Amino acid sequence: MSIAYSGAMPAPSRIHRDQVVAAARVLLERGDSALTMQAVAREVGVRAPSLYKHVRDRDDLVGLIRDATIVDLTEGMLEIDAPSASDRIIAYARHVRAFVARWPLGSQLLFQRADAHSTRDLLQRAAAPVVRTCAELVGHPHALDAARTLTAWVYGFSRMEQADAFNLGHDTDRAFEFGLKTIVGTMTPTR
């Protein structure tokens, strides 16, 4: 045997917090009431009380889901690399829409009141690529305002779409592209 091992050695953790959070994210998508500590525990092959070695309580777990969701979204944003700034903005918006469609419940946590400083940092990091690209398009003085306008719209639209509000159902893609063109149009004056 390659590694010295003693039977009296403390038991190494069989699970990692990331696995817990990942399992919880999936369960949440089956509805808020599906996210029970027992279900999460079963999913990671352990009993419910063991989870409290990795998360403080259920609220803490939900907070961790939120953080993981923001990080996941950010990673997708960072993979986007289009030549022109306006193409990049468009790609960002489409990515957010697809992300919300993939994690409808999880993405609802994004803009839930967040007191935790760390969460606010993560949100800021997620927004950075959009703000940067907006700066290229409209200059620094209005970059932040423009980025917020785009973000608010794309988030709101995606949420409405998931809720199937306003009978958006019929032609969602067309409706999305209309709004996108409208918003991006204000950043790229015809020349």
Place this chain on the structure above:
Amino acid sequence: MSIAYSGAMPAPSRIHRDQVVAAARVLLERGDSALTMQAVAREVGVRAPSLYKHVRDRDDLVGLIRDATIVDLTEGMLEIDAPSASDRIIAYARHVRAFVARWPLGSQLLFQRADAHSTRDLLQRAAAPVVRTCAELVGHPHALDAARTLTAWVYGFSRMEQADAFNLGHDTDRAFEFGLKTIVGTMTPTR
């Protein structure tokens, strides 16, 4: 005594469903976990089991909160009456923002998945004034698209604001007016 009364007469309901829902709306704003059947019951002066004469279960109650919230929002919209169409659009947007600020948790229900047909109808009725005014501004072909773009933005912005996301804190009013001017600007070409 003015009304004939018999002691054997069935007891008339001491509470009305509207009171239950109204109490529940207020409790929800203290956090989702504050909305317990017992708390609602206490608020209307009754015991928890009695509530089941008026609502099917807790999920049903939340659905009723959502519906009442939409109706409340709609009533506020209908009170708005500005001379010019663009002034009305601006007033609608500001009203939504103020409404979300007043009912942050309740308004989160607005764009939660709704299967109930009645809820979809209520949402449509809430949107009607905005759609109508957009038609005045941009003509019928794009009225729906324009209304959706505005609605998505104002809802998204308000939600971000309530979440205190992106450190919006500093100058929210200015940020809101910037976005509003941007969106309304696309509906009222400078002439």
Place this chain on the structure above:
DNA sequence: ACCTGAACACCGTTCAAGT
């Protein structure tokens, strides 16, 4: 015909006891 106490199921959480 509404209201209630008692009872039950289920979930979050703690903790002493295992390994």
Place this chain on the structure above:
DNA sequence: ACCTGAACACCGTTCAAGT
């Protein structure tokens, strides 16, 4: 040092018994 069964508190919900 992690894991677990047992136990407890709390909440949603049902129901038989009151009026």
